[in-house]
Amino acid sequence: VTASATIRVPLGASGYDVVVGDGLLADLPGLLERHCHAARYAIITDTTVAPLLGERMLANLSHVAPCTLCTFPAGEWNKTREAWIDLSDKLLAAGVGRDGAIVALGGGVVGDLAGFVAATYMRGIPYVQVPTTVLAMVDSSVGGKTGVDTRLGKNLIGAFHQPRGVFADVATLQTLPKPQVAAGLAEALKHGAIADEAYFHSIVAQRERLLARDAGALHDVIRRSIEIKVAVVQDDEREQGKRAILNFGHTVGHAVEAAAGYQLLHGEAVAVGMVVEAELGKAIGITDPGAVHALSEAIRAFGLPATLPAGLSGAQLTQGMASDKKARSGSVRFALLQRLGAMAKSGSAWTRTIPEDTLAQVLGSLSS
Ligand SMILES: NC(=O)c1ccc[n+]([C@@H]2O[C@H](COP(=O)([O-])OP(=O)(O)OC[C@H]3O[C@@H](n4cnc5c(N)ncnc54)[C@H](O)[C@@H]3O)[C@@H](O)[C@H]2O)c1
Ligand SMILES: [Zn+2]
DSSP, rough: OOEEEEEEEEOGGGGGGEEEHHHHHGGGHHHHHHHOOOOOEEEEEEEEEEEIIIIIHHHHHHHOOEEEEEEEOOGGGGSSSHHHHHHHHHHHHHTOOTTTTEEEEHHHHHHHHHHHHHHGGOOOOOOOEEOOHHHHHIIIIOEEEEEEEEEEEEEEEEEOOOEEEEEGGGGGGGSHHHHOOOOOHHHHHHHHHOOHHHHHHHHHTHHHHHHTHHHHHHHHHHHHHHHHHHHHHHHHHHHHTGGGGGGGGHHHHHHHHHHTTSOOOOOHHHHHHHHHHHHHHHTTTSOOOOHHHHHHHHHTTTTTOOOOOTTTOOOHHHHHHHHHHTTTTTTOOOOOOEETTOOOOBBSSSSSSHHHHHHHHHHHHTOO
16 A cells, blocks of 8 residues: 655645545545535536446545535537536536535546636635546646637636645546556656656656556656646746746647547647657757657657657648637747756747748658
């Protein structure tokens, strides 16, 4: 048994603890009592996680407070305003008031959507994140970004709303399909690549244990990834814009995700995105060629894609990135790798633009 670890997210009055452990959820009532006391709880989850964990949690929590389970259909394509309406209406119908709190139980889709419901319901009620995918544990449950996708791009409607606590129980990962485990580890590789070379290599070295869902190996990775994400978000307060380095692989990744019609998992799209963006950095003389090689080898070792999905053209992607940025009213900018463990700065900025012909050339060379 691995002892649980607690990482503090120091945000003044909105600071909170991230607790990582094996078998943690057995004491969810105690965790809620300490971190998010409320008169009643609404568990929000998706149709896959509800029978695996949601129903048991409902029974468990009902002993300590009135509790309801609200479910929406699983899948990234349901991270929409329609689902937000439906869930909000369910909370109203269940009589959840200002003294209620939300438990977001599931992957990143549940976390983003339930967090956005919590941010807006009666002008904002407390919530906790109970992530159940590797991706949500290493990345999306921490940081307070909530929201939904629109046809013009991902996460375009949303709010910052910090959770009262994040409780990551690695035992819940035993039912997670292998491709989902690998996709989540793509974000962990990202954390290593942007901030900690030794961590990057240790993820690669542990790949068999990680892919076999070994609780100890997963625990170590989740803890280190959260530490890195928390440190970057904290630095951002001093160094405006540093948080952008967490977007490594995402400028291209989001475009791949949207263009592939969500056939690819978020982490898979980010994996390709990291390879493309590393190649872009190499093409303009910023990224160490050795790092590009190591990164793409690591991605392949996890069975993740290192080339663009078949049938997806470079022009389609360029267009996707441009319309996403237009929707956000900015230019297409990239956070670029300098070497493994360090991101490149451009003056005081952590992102830069790439000449169109370079972009077209690199995208062309990575098409399959
Ligand atoms: N807010 C942020 O800072 C942030 C950061 C990174 C990613 N994200 C978002 O996270 C989302 C991706 O998250 P995800 O990959 O966790 O997707 P997801 O929530 O869709 O989960 C993936 C699939 O696994 C299933 N599942 C979840 N837990 C399970 C378990 N324990 N056993 C079996 N099946 C389980 C889900 O039902 C779903 O079908 C994207 O929408 C992305 O934009 C947000
Ligand atoms: Zn991501």
